[in-house]
Amino acid sequence: MGPRAPFDERKMFGGIAFLVNTHMALGVTRDDLMVRVGKDGVAAALERGGAVMEMGGRAMTGMILVDGGRVADADELDAWVSTAVEHALAEPAKVMKPAKR
Numbered sequence: 001m002g003p004r005a006p007f008d009e010r011k012m013f014g015g016i017a018f019l020v021n022t023h024m025a026l027g028v029t030r031d032d033l034m035v036r037v038g039k040d041g042v043a044a045a046l047e048r049g050g051a052v053m054e055m056g057g058r059a060m061t062g063m064i065l066v067d068g069g070r071v072a073d074a075d076e077l078d079a080w081v082s083t084a085v086e087h088a089l090a091e092p093a094k095v096m097k098p099a100k101r
Contacts, residue, residue: 004085013055020088022096026081031068033077035084038062038091045083 008019015029027034034053037045039062046052050064071077 004082005089020085021091022094023088023091025084025088033066033068033071033080035064035066035080036062036087037064037083038087041083041087048079050080 005020007025010017010019012024013027013029013034015027015034017024017027017034019025023036024034025036035045035050037050042052042062042064045064049070050066053060053063053065066080071080
């Protein structure tokens with residue numbers, strides 16, 4: 001991700017998440033890839049082989065889960081990373097609250 005945009009790593013969802021422009025763009029949970037595609041990108045992501053991501057029985061709006069086996073291919077992984085980074089950069093940055101002490 002580094003060459004595409006600056007990013008931060010955080011532990012989230014029992015795995016690791018990568019934030020771009022203050023938005024979670026990608027994450028890894030178990031062996032799968034979580035990809036933020038936004039509401040408008042869900043249909044195209046489903047056609048590319050993603051699945052609706054659910055947490056606690058609820059669909060996560062604008063998030064797609066990609067089976068880890070699919071992203072073992074470097075080109076496939078690169079395409080999902082590009083999608084997530086482009087979406088995160090297209091959104092306005094969030095105003096971050098100061099850390100609690």
